[in-house]
Amino acid sequence: GEVLSLENMLYGLLLPSGNDAAVAIAEHIGGGTEEKFVQMMNEKALELGALNTHFNNPHGLDDPEHYTTAKDLALIARYAFSIHKFREIVKTKSKEIKEGNYPRYIFSTNRLLWEFEGADGIKTGYTGNAGKCLVASADKEDVQLLSVILGTHNHFADSCTLLDFGFNNYKLTPLISKNKYCTTVKVESGSSDEVDLMTKDDISLALMENEIVKLNLIVPKSIKAPVFKEEQIGELQVYVGRDLACSTSLIAMSNIDIKKYTYILYKFFRVWMKG
Numbered sequence: 001g002e003v004l005s006l007e008n009m010l011y012g013l014l015l016p017s018g019n020d021a022a023v024a025i026a027e028h029i030g031g032g033t034e035e036k037f038v039q040m041m042n043e044k045a046l047e048l049g050a051l052n053t054h055f056n057n058p059h060g061l062d063d064p065e066h067y068t069t070a071k072d073l074a075l076i077a078r079y080a081f082s083i084h085k086f087r088e089i090v091k092t093k094s095k096e097i098k099e100g101n102y103p104r105y106i107f108s109t110n111r112l113l114w115e116f117e118g119a120d121g122i123k124t125g126y127t128g129n130a131g132k133c134l135v136a137s138a139d140k141e142d143v144q145l146l147s148v149i150l151g152t153h154n155h156f157a158d159s160c161t162l163l164d165f166g167f168n169n170y171k172l173t174p175l176i177s178k179n180k181y182c183t184t185v186k187v188e189s190g191s192s193d194e195v196d197l198m199t200k201d202d203i204s205l206a207l208m209e210n211e212i213v214k215l216n217l218i219v220p221k222s223i224k225a226p227v228f229k230e231e232q233i234g235e236l237q238v239y240v241g242r243d244l245a246c247s248t249s250l251i252a253m254s255n256i257d258i259k260k261y262t263y264i265l266y267k268f269f270r271v272w273m274k275g
Contacts, residue, residue: 002100007085011097014089014123015108019059026058034058050075062129070148077122077135077146090121090137111156112136116163122146124155134159143172143206169208175238176203176215182250183217185233190225190256197233200249207240214239219250227256 004012006028012021023034030037034057041055050072056065080086093113097104112119118138125133131151136159138145147162149155180199187195197219207213219234227233234250 004097004099008097008099010085010089011092011095012104012106015092015095016106017109017124019061022059045072045076048075048079060125060127062127070150073135073148073150074146077137077148081121081137081144081146087121090123091119110134110136112138112159115156116160119163136163138163138167140167141172143167143170145170145206166206170206171209172204173207174202174204175213176201176236176248178202181253182236183219183234185219186222187227187256188222188224189259190227191259192254192256195223195227195233195256196253197250198253199236200230200232200251203238203246203248205238205240205245211240217250225256225258227252227254229253229255 006025009021009025012018013025026034026037030040037058038055041058042053045053045055050068053068053072053076054065056063060066090108090110091113092108094105094107097106109124110119110121112134116136116138118140119136120139121137122135125135132153132155133150134148134155136147136149145163145166147159147166149158149162152158176199178199178201182197182199184194184196187193205213216237216239217234218237223233230251232249232251235247236250237247238245
């Protein structure tokens, strides 16, 4: 047998679509069995909200119990693209692997890396039942777009059409600034009766002209002391039309200690003296 690093195996998986690499990685990560790794895949899909996806193998070859949708693939790809090493691999056009019994020179099957300006991923796919598929990504002027094409005759041309449409019709729009005051929540038994909440993250979205954006606050009516600065108290959701596009946490802007007995007495006597 051969011994290769996990990183080089990932290149062998993601560039030339090596099914043997998929099985070897699955057995390694899954503790010796493909089944355990497939279980992990399904758990991750549910965690990401890919509710119409079910995996039955690690390589994607045809199986009645192995299915997904374009939307679910977009959700999975968006998550994977948040991982630096993944982005580094899927934008690679070719790589020489010197490990193993002999050196290998592998090429990406994603022609968009050569043919579409700004293309930086992600992965082709093909089976007899699924047809030609491509999850593609590209970056232009700080706008990152994903496209998903399934079961087409020309997945490269169709992906270019989708990406061109996206870049021509969508603009990156700042919506929410980090650390911006958002709302106030009552605090029970605290040294202060309320605490201000601020947004944890910046949020910018690629939007079409005239798209309707709505913000939805999810906060409790009150919370109990103590409250710690930057503790998550609520959530700010961003809807585009009727669809939830993204969200950010609402965090406390300050510490609120538990109201101490001496403080309670002080407040009582102040009220009594005024009365």
